Amino acid sequence: MIEIVEPNTRGVALAASLLRSGELVAIPTETVYGLAGNALDEGAVARIFAAKERPTFDPLIVHVADFEAQALGPGGIVDEARLDAASRALVQRLAEAFWPGPLTLVLPRSTRVSDLVTSGLDTVGVRVPAHPVARAVLEASGVPLAAPSANRFGRISPTRASHVVDELGDRIPMVLDGGASPVGVESTVVRVEGGGGLTLLRPGGVPAEAIEAVAGREMTRGSATPGPAGAPAPGMLESHYAPGRPLLLLPRPLGELDQRSLAPVLAQVPEGARLGVLLQGGSGDALREAERRLASLTGGPVRAWSLSASGDPAEGARALFTTLRELDAEVGEDGVLLAEPAEGDTGLRHAINDRLRRAAAPRGP
Ligand code: TXA
Ligand code: MG
Numbered sequence: 001m002i003e004i005v006e007p008n009t010r011g012v013a014l015a016a017s018l019l020r021s022g023e024l025v026a027i028p029t030e031t032v033y034g035l036a037g038n039a040l041d042e043g044a045v046a047r048i049f050a051a052k053e054r055p056t057f058d059p060l061i062v063h064v065a066d067f068e069a070q071a072l073g074p075g076g077i078v079d080e081a082r083l084d085a086a087s088r089a090l091v092q093r094l095a096e097a098f099w100p101g102p103l104t105l106v107l108p109r110s111t112r113v114s115d116l117v118t119s120g121l122d123t124v125g126v127r128v129p130a131h132p133v134a135r136a137v138l139e140a141s142g143v144p145l146a147a148p149s150a151n152r153f154g155r156i157s158p159t160r161a162s163h164v165v166d167e168l169g170d171r172i173p174m175v176l177d178g179g180a181s182p183v184g185v186e187s188t189v190v191r192v193e194g195g196g197g198l199t200l201l202r203p204g205g206v207p208a209e210a211i212e213a214v215a216g217r218e219m220t221r222g223s224a225t226p227g228p229a230g231a232p233a234p235g236m237l238e239s240h241y242a243p244g245r246p247l248l249l250l251p252r253p254l255g256e257l258d259q260r261s262l263a264p265v266l267a268q269v270p271e272g273a274r275l276g277v278l279l280q281g282g283s284g285d286a287l288r289e290a291e292r293r294l295a296s297l298t299g300g301p302v303r304a305w306s307l308s309a310s311g312d313p314a315e316g317a318r319a320l321f322t323t324l325r326e327l328d329a330e331v332g333e334d335g336v337l338l339a340e341p342a343e344g345d346t347g348l349r350h351a352i353n354d355r356l357r358r359a360a361a362p363r364g365p
Helices: 009-020 042-052 085-098 132-141 161-168 208-215 259-266 285-298 313-331 347-360
Strands: 003-005 025-027 034-038 061-063 103-108 123-127 174-176 188-192 198-202 247-249 275-281 302-308 336-339
Touching (some): 003 009, 009 034, 009 132, 025 132, 025 161, 034 132, 085 103, 161 174, 188 208, 198 208, 208 347, 247 347, 275 285, 285 302, 302 313, 313 347
Parallel strands (some): 003 174, 025 174, 061 123, 247 336, 275 336
Antiparallel strands (some): 025 034
């Protein structure tokens, strides 16, 4: 059974000692809660895949407290020699601008990292998290920590300790409770290519535009690189972040859709089903009005929630996964979720829309 532990000095020391002995601990980060294990201990890494029921073709991100000391140089997890001068300079600039923070850089791996961590790829994802509890645990354990989001594979990432309990409560010994994750969506994953090129593998907490401004060049976008043995591209699995109920994504914000353009989506809602609606903005009367409008079209009960009263994207990102979980519980067994996309596809709105699109993607058998 899982223990929920305060992240005070004692809690952090306890987490660090579990991690050093090869156990797993869920820790808060600024993006989402991570399921941490010693990245240099094959047994611990194997336990991460087992606890999440994660397929081994999907590689893990390795978190370090100090990039220079733990990732670069001899004994580091990155093979610096395989970075050309332009890429090395670029990594330096990105590290200075965005670390500690919600950026993951995919870099050439050294032999310190096992094939299990990287799914046999010759690169490793590296992140220096900003959350004080994550940093304290990294420092106290003294090892790099592999940490995917602390959810079962394919499900919504946890942004509170209670979500971790719901996902993995029967599988891991401990979660450090650091409250709600302040960013709310996962890190932006960027692969560093030769000659200082960059490929955006996953939009996330750091806006792609901010990375491009620092890099002084555009990133290649949305190109899903094939994984080993033709497996789905790492991080690019279509169905992901899925709530328990089916989620339908509107083609445009609700206010822009007339009855005719809503019809093809609402046709997928079973007669009389409870409908949970996720809006990007609005409060009070605006939500009640959306509920009335949709109820008149579906004939069933409708509950509308918004991510942020003012439609602020940072507030929206912070609320996204919690709200999806709450709506999911609210509509119950036979319910259906409906979500509107964020207007425009830049910054955190890009990350929000990416997660909604994946939550709406057809699910495997
Ligand atoms: O914000 C985050 O990144 C959180 C917190 C806990 O740090 N972690 C997280 O990990 O979201 P995870 O495993 O749920 O997502 C990491 C993504 C995966 O989709 C994986 O495929 C991709 O990063 N990734 C990791 N290593 C990679 C590599 N070497 N090449 C390409 N993609 C990689
Ligand atoms: Mg994940």
